[in-house]
Amino acid sequence: MPKIGMEPIRRKALINAAIEAIHARGSFEVTMSEIARQAGVSAALAHHYFGSKDQLIVATMRHLLSELSVEIVAALRSSQTPRERLSGIIRANFGSDQFRPATISAWLTFYVKAQSMADARRVLSVYAKRLRSNLQHALTQLTDRENAQHIAEGTAALIDGLYLRHALLDSDPDRAAAIRLTEDYIDAQLTAGGNK
Amino acid sequence: MPKIGMEPIRRKALINAAIEAIHARGSFEVTMSEIARQAGVSAALAHHYFGSKDQLIVATMRHLLSELSVEIVAALRSSQTPRERLSGIIRANFGSDQFRPATISAWLTFYVKAQSMADARRVLSVYAKRLRSNLQHALTQLTDRENAQHIAEGTAALIDGLYLRHALLDSDPDRAAAIRLTEDYIDAQLTAGGNK
Amino acid sequence: MPKIGMEPIRRKALINAAIEAIHARGSFEVTMSEIARQAGVSAALAHHYFGSKDQLIVATMRHLLSELSVEIVAALRSSQTPRERLSGIIRANFGSDQFRPATISAWLTFYVKAQSMADARRVLSVYAKRLRSNLQHALTQLTDRENAQHIAEGTAALIDGLYLRHALLDSDPDRAAAIRLTEDYIDAQLTAGGNK
Amino acid sequence: MPKIGMEPIRRKALINAAIEAIHARGSFEVTMSEIARQAGVSAALAHHYFGSKDQLIVATMRHLLSELSVEIVAALRSSQTPRERLSGIIRANFGSDQFRPATISAWLTFYVKAQSMADARRVLSVYAKRLRSNLQHALTQLTDRENAQHIAEGTAALIDGLYLRHALLDSDPDRAAAIRLTEDYIDAQLTAGGNK
DNA sequence: AATGAATGAGTTTTCATTCAT
DNA sequence: GATGAATGAAAACTCATTCAT
Numbered sequence: 001m002p003k004i005g006m007e008p009i010r011r012k013a014l015i016n017a018a019i020e021a022i023h024a025r026g027s028f029e030v031t032m033s034e035i036a037r038q039a040g041v042s043a044a045l046a047h048h049y050f051g052s053k054d055q056l057i058v059a060t061m062r063h064l065l066s067e068l069s070v071e072i073v074a075a076l077r078s079s080q081t082p083r084e085r086l087s088g089i090i091r092a093n094f095g096s097d098q099f100r101p102a103t104i105s106a107w108l109t110f111y112v113k114a115q116s117m118a119d120a121r122r123v124l125s126v127y128a129k130r131l132r133s134n135l136q137h138a139l140t141q142l143t144d145r146e147n148a149q150h151i152a153e154g155t156a157a158l159i160d161g162l163y164l165r166h167a168l169l170d171s172d173p174d175r176a177a178a179i180r181l182t183e184d185y186i187d188a189q190l191t192a193g194g195n196k
Numbered sequence: 197m198p199k200i201g202m203e204p205i206r207r208k209a210l211i212n213a214a215i216e217a218i219h220a221r222g223s224f225e226v227t228m229s230e231i232a233r234q235a236g237v238s239a240a241l242a243h244h245y246f247g248s249k250d251q252l253i254v255a256t257m258r259h260l261l262s263e264l265s266v267e268i269v270a271a272l273r274s275s276q277t278p279r280e281r282l283s284g285i286i287r288a289n290f291g292s293d294q295f296r297p298a299t300i301s302a303w304l305t306f307y308v309k310a311q312s313m314a315d316a317r318r319v320l321s322v323y324a325k326r327l328r329s330n331l332q333h334a335l336t337q338l339t340d341r342e343n344a345q346h347i348a349e350g351t352a353a354l355i356d357g358l359y360l361r362h363a364l365l366d367s368d369p370d371r372a373a374a375i376r377l378t379e380d381y382i383d384a385q386l387t388a389g390g391n392k
Numbered sequence: 393m394p395k396i397g398m399e400p401i402r403r404k405a406l407i408n409a410a411i412e413a414i415h416a417r418g419s420f421e422v423t424m425s426e427i428a429r430q431a432g433v434s435a436a437l438a439h440h441y442f443g444s445k446d447q448l449i450v451a452t453m454r455h456l457l458s459e460l461s462v463e464i465v466a467a468l469r470s471s472q473t474p475r476e477r478l479s480g481i482i483r484a485n486f487g488s489d490q491f492r493p494a495t496i497s498a499w500l501t502f503y504v505k506a507q508s509m510a511d512a513r514r515v516l517s518v519y520a521k522r523l524r525s526n527l528q529h530a531l532t533q534l535t536d537r538e539n540a541q542h543i544a545e546g547t548a549a550l551i552d553g554l555y556l557r558h559a560l561l562d563s564d565p566d567r568a569a570a571i572r573l574t575e576d577y578i579d580a581q582l583t584a585g586g587n588k
Numbered sequence: 589m590p591k592i593g594m595e596p597i598r599r600k601a602l603i604n605a606a607i608e609a610i611h612a613r614g615s616f617e618v619t620m621s622e623i624a625r626q627a628g629v630s631a632a633l634a635h636h637y638f639g640s641k642d643q644l645i646v647a648t649m650r651h652l653l654s655e656l657s658v659e660i661v662a663a664l665r666s667s668q669t670p671r672e673r674l675s676g677i678i679r680a681n682f683g684s685d686q687f688r689p690a691t692i693s694a695w696l697t698f699y700v701k702a703q704s705m706a707d708a709r710r711v712l713s714v715y716a717k718r719l720r721s722n723l724q725h726a727l728t729q730l731t732d733r734e735n736a737q738h739i740a741e742g743t744a745a746l747i748d749g750l751y752l753r754h755a756l757l758d759s760d761p762d763r764a765a766a767i768r769l770t771e772d773y774i775d776a777q778l779t780a781g782g783n784k
Numbered sequence: 785a786a787t788g789a790a791t792g793a794g795t796t797t798t799c800a801t802t803c804a805t
Numbered sequence: 806g807a808t809g810a811a812t813g814a815a816a817a818c819t820c821a822t823t824c825a826t
Contacts, residue, residue: 006785026311028223031820042787043821053821105311111363112308115222115301124364154377158350161357167307168317168324181350188384200805202810227795238812243797398806418704423799434808435800445800497703503755504700507614507693516756546769550742553749559699560712573742580776592826594789619816630791635818 007049011059013039014046018060023102028057028109058119061110064103065127071095072134082141086155086186089134093159094178101172108167131156139186147193151186158182203245207255209235210242214256219298224253224305254315257306260299261323267291268330278337282351282382285330289355290374297368304363328352343389347382354378399441403451405431406438410452415494420449420501450511453502456495457519463487464526474533478547481526482574485551486567493564500559523548531578539585543578550574595637599647601627602634606648611690616645616697646707649698652691653715659683660722670729674743674774677722681747682766689760696755719744727774735781739774746770 017039021030024038032053036043050056075088097103114121132152139148159182166173213235217226220234228249232239246252271284293299310317328348335344355378362369409431413422416430424445428435442448467480489495506513524544531540551574558565605627609618612626620641624631638644663676685691702709720740727736747770754761 010785026313027308029312032822033820044787044789044823045785047822048786108311109308111360112223112305114364115304116225117222121364128361128364150377150380153373154354154381157357157361157377158354159357160360161353161355164307164356164360165324165353168310168320181346181353184346184385184388185350185381188388189380192380192384192387200809206810228797229795239796240798240812240814241810244811249796402806419700421704424801425799436802436808437806439801440807500703501700503752504615504697506756507696508617509614513756520753520756542769542772545765546746546773549749549753549769550746551749552752553745553747556699556748556752557716557745560702560709560716573738573745576738576777576780577742577773580780581772584772584776584779592788598789620818621816631817632791632819633789636790641817 010039010041010045011049014041014049014056015060015063018056019064019102019106022109023105026105028113032056054117054119057113057117058123060106061120061123064106064110065123068092068098068127069130071097076134082138085138086135087183089131089138090155090159090179090182094175094182096175099163099166099173099175099178104163104167104173107163128156131159142190143193147189151189151193154189155182155186158185206235206237206241207245210237210245210252211256211259214252215260215298215302218305219301222301224309228252250313250315253309253313254319256302257316257319260302260306261319264288264294264323265326267294272330278334281334282331283379285327285334286351286355286375286378290371290378292371295359295362295369295371295374300359300363300369303359324352327355339386339389343385347385347389350385351378351382354381402431402433402437403441406433406441406448407452407455410448411456411494411498414501415497418497420505424448446509446511449505449509450515452498453512453515456498456502457515460484460490460519461522463490468526474530477530478527478578479575481523481530482547482551482571486570486574488567491555491558491565491567491570496555496559496565499555520548523551535582535585539581543581543585546581547574547578550577598627598629598633599637602629602637602644603648603651606644607652607690607694610697611693614693616701620644642705642707645701645705646711648694649708649711652694652698653711656680656686656715657718659686664722670726673726674723675771677719677726678743678747678767678770682763682770684763687751687754687761687763687766692751692755692761695751716744719747731778731781735777739777739781742777743770743774746773
């Protein structure tokens with residue numbers, strides 16, 4: 001086994017382990033040891049690669065966010081019309097990689113962590129802004145600016161709310177229902193606000 | 197200073213202190229000592245009255261929930277029509293006591309705590325069900341059952357999502373905007389779904 | 393209810409409660425509150441009457457010892473011959489008030505407490521010496537001094553050992569068997585050592 | 589200083605430290621810190637290796653018991669006749685490693701701990717049964733079954749009782765006297781009961 | 785690259801004890 | 806005579822983190 005190039009492998013393994021461990025524990029009450037055990041390495045190694053628990057957490061958030069980003073970008077690329085782009089964003093947010101128990105737990109704990117940790121807050125703010133900006137951009141082409149802002153805010157809240165409510169459910173999240181609810185919201189708001 | 201009948205006073209003080217301390221800290225990483233100090237008593241006394249940190253947490257959740265309940269009940273009582281009842285529920289959820297930074301922080305951390313603590317989960321589930329049931333009951337009188345269910349679910353998610361997104365904001369939450377967004381959602385959905 | 397003369401009643405109740413609580417807990421891991429609750433009074437009152445937990449413990453030991461003393465004295469009084477006196481001492485030690493689970497537990501914990509508490513040690517030493525002296529006195533009339541000493545030591549050890557071993561048993565102690573064993577020991581030793 | 593394979597060394601050191609600390613304190617009122625300090629390590633390390641104070645206690649009991657077992661087995665091996673085997677068991681029980689103040693203190697506290705701790709109780713019960721079974725086995729070859737049982741019970745009680753009484757003594761225990769007393773008991777009982 | 789060893793700093797929790805009423 | 810209120814002090818336990826190998 002080559003002893004070279006282990007770093008990216010370990011980092012990825014630890015980040016995935018963090019997500020699973022957070023879910024298993026239900027919150028950030030996970031210890032570094034648990035995460036390391038889940039990844040099959042020693043706690044010391046996790047420190048070696050990430051420097052501290054907080055930094056591992058931020059790296060995990062960034063990872064989740066960038067995964068989501070990739071899917072959103074892909075969805076936007078394959079869309080032709082503004083309305084299709086909206087649907088793409090929604091589908092990406094409720095994608096099977098994102099909208100599953102472990103990821104939902106992780107997101108939720110990140111929101112809490114963001115309350116007390118500047119780094120985490122910054123990362124989440126970036127996500128929140130980007131989501132709104134993506135939605136707004138597409139919506140501006142469908143209705144007036146003020147209405148677009150309004151609907152973007154609502155859509156973002158709806159997405160986050162659906163995540164939150166699903167954190168409480170024991171059953172597997174119903175992606176189709178979540179998508180339908182969000183799509184309906186946009187449709188109804190566009191109709192009510194008057195299309196361009 | 198009276199030395200008798202202190203228990204209810206202390207319990208209330210500790211619960212309020214817990215909410216404030218959770219907000220100040222940003223999460224449940226508050227210590228019992230911090231909560232006790234905030235309440236002006238010793239940590240030992242907090243244990244004396246609540247038994248454990250977890251039980252103090254659950255008591256705090258229950259308190260927040262019952263406060264909300266009282267406001268919702270009041271709002272429902274003073275409403276004449278189903279549509280007014282919906283507005284009442286929404287206003288209660290975004291009431292000035294509820295929709296403020298400290299309470300928002302507390303709610304968020306409760307959701308996380310519910311992931312790992314059976315008692316907390318139970319309490320929150322009760323709240324989630326009651327909210328949906330209240331919404332649904334009013335909605336059923338305005339549109340067909342299936343649509344009512346759908347809108348109730350969306351409204352609940354929207355409310356929770358607005359809380360979640362405001363947890364990230366430094367500025368004071370805009371109650372009026374949150375209410376308008378939710379009301380608009382209901383109106384548009386009812387219009388789209390066809391009134392009774 | 394007269395408010396006078398409560399002291400002896402409370403003291404006795406607390407001492408009995410201590411014995412029961414020690415047994416229930418299995419050791420001195422009893423708290424003052426538990427003892428007080430068992431006695432139906434507040435922990436503060438226990439302090440009022442005994443000054444400290446340690447003093448309550450010593451008082452409880454003294455009580456147990458004096459109960460035993462009374463029974464031994466009575467047994468000695470009603471005995472005619474030295475051999476009868478020996479039997480009386482044995483019967484008293486395995487009397488139904490002494491040789492029962494709660495008392496056995498209490499004795500055992502007292503022995504441990506005596507290791508670290510001068511007062512307790514003194515009290516127990518007095519008991520140990522008195523028991524040996526009583527035995528020796530009767531034995532000296534039945535065999536030579538050296539043999540008497542020997543047998544007294546053995547009898548005392550046997551009695552204590554039987555208590556100790558019964559502390560481990562779940563079943564009710566078999567008083568008759570314990571008495572027989574001890575009597576047999578004395579008989580056999582007297583026969584072997586040669587009677588006077 | 590080798591930095592690997594420390595675990596067994598630390599475990600042993602901590603167990604020995606526990607015995608000494610228990611003796612120094614006189615009871616289980618020892619703290620983990622005291623034990624750890626005695627072993628020259630941090631309290632955290634003791635927890636790391638044993639999980640909890642209770643588990644360290646049980647490990648210490650097991651250690652004492654297995655040491656005794658080894659000595660008993662050796663004594664039994666080097667004996668030819670049943671009577672010699674009895675002497676071997678007795679000598680092992682009053683061996684210089686066993687019958688010394690620190691070990692006596694430890695045993696006594698174990699008996700108390702066994703009252704409230706299931707694990708400890710189980711361990712001690714095993715010891716009690718094994719001692720009786722060893723004695724009985726040898727005795728059955730020297731007298732009838734019923735008498736053998738009787739004497740075995742008495743011998744075991746005598747041994748435990750001698751330990752108990754020596755817990756109260758400040759002077760060093762007199763091993764020879766304890767052995768003589770126990771041997772005399774067996775001899776006299778065998779004579780009285782009739783040899784096979 | 786990787787880990788077992790080790791700990792300091794902190795957290796919850798327990799309890800005997802005091803005191804005002 | 807009696808107690809609820811209150812706490813200081815100390816205990817067990819946890820965990821991120823460091824370090825030598």
